[in-house]
């Protein structure tokens with residue numbers, strides 16, 4: 001009896017031992033699998049497989065714009081069970097998605113004869129479009145004039161000047177004021193013979209540039225994507241990509257990732273441009289909108305209106321900051337604020353769709369342009385936005401689909 005009991009106990013202990021060993025092996029295999037899946041596509045640095053056909057030389061810096069890689073974001077893919085892919089627009093020569101737009105605006109102006117070599121291209125912007133326009137203008141032998149608000153980071157003005165642009169810095173005012181950068185740039189073009197106002201918000205060359213981005217995404221995914229997620233500033237990216245993808249497969253879902261303070265979410269969901277700030281009795285004296293840059297808007301542009309957007313998710317600043325820290329830590333991706341907004345949007349879309357779907361988003365620019373704000377711990381502290389950096393932010397944040 002005693003022997004039987006001892007044998008039963010020993011058997012039980014052995015079974016528990018086996019179970020523990022099996023769990024250990026499974027955990028180790030999973031860890032190895034994760035490392036393997038992240039590294040399997042990597043040839044050893046300095047070697048070449050010889051199988052890949054590299055493209056021939058391009059004629060100028062403009063030939064290096066576009067055809068950006070689509071990067072699998074391993075951490076987000078594993079967390080959601082979806083394939084989450086980011087279009088690496090930060091690899092454009094001017095450092096952002098706006099290279100495509102600047103190129104198309106200048107090409108269309110040149111081919112219509114409105115702009116000639118030696119002519120002037122003007123824009124009112126504090127953002128990446130100015131940098132891209134200054135680069136493309138130099139490449140085609142034109143000059144560039146950029147009007148920008150004087151509260152934008154000084155590095156941007158310095159960068160634009162280094163690229164050869166004439167820069168004027170103006171007191172920040174509303175778009176209805178004649179001294180708003182957009183109005184100053186428009187006037188400068190009207191007053192200068194041979195000058196063209198780039199007008200990225202209303203000029204549909206912007207949307208047309210992104211028809212190409214959409215076709216690249218289709219090719220790179222071999223048409224297997226289920227959703228495309230993007231924020232909107234001018235709306236050119238989401239409009240052009242959505243149109244190109246819908247033409248190829250109307251069932252691909254187009255989701256707007258709208259940053260806090262923007263009214264485009266309500267435009268998509270409820271048909272009206274409206275922010276919670278505008279609710280009666282809620283308007284604050286100084287509504288704090290967002291620390292993200294380049295995305296979010298409170299007016300309807302011709303470019304945004306040209307798109308086909310099926311759904312929208314909201315993205316808070318705290319989610320964007322958390323995502324940027326998470327992607328740097330887990331994937332080595334050092335991204336700007338709008339790219340972080342897009343990745344939060346992609347996770348929310350993945351949660352809504354469920355595992356097994358392929359979702360593409362845009363990595364608009366890199367983190368280096370955001371060192372003084374979005375990637376500055378002291379700046380984030382001012383807004384109580386220090387990332388938690390616990391390693392598993394997906395568990396707590398980003399669960400809510402709106």
Ligand SMILES: Cc1ncc(COP(=O)(O)O)c(C=O)c1O
Nearest residue numbers: 232233234235236237294338364
């Ligand atoms: C860095 C960055 N990301 C995203 C966007 C938004 O893209 P779009 O203007 O195509 O809506 C912009 C627009 O200025 C931008 O500068």
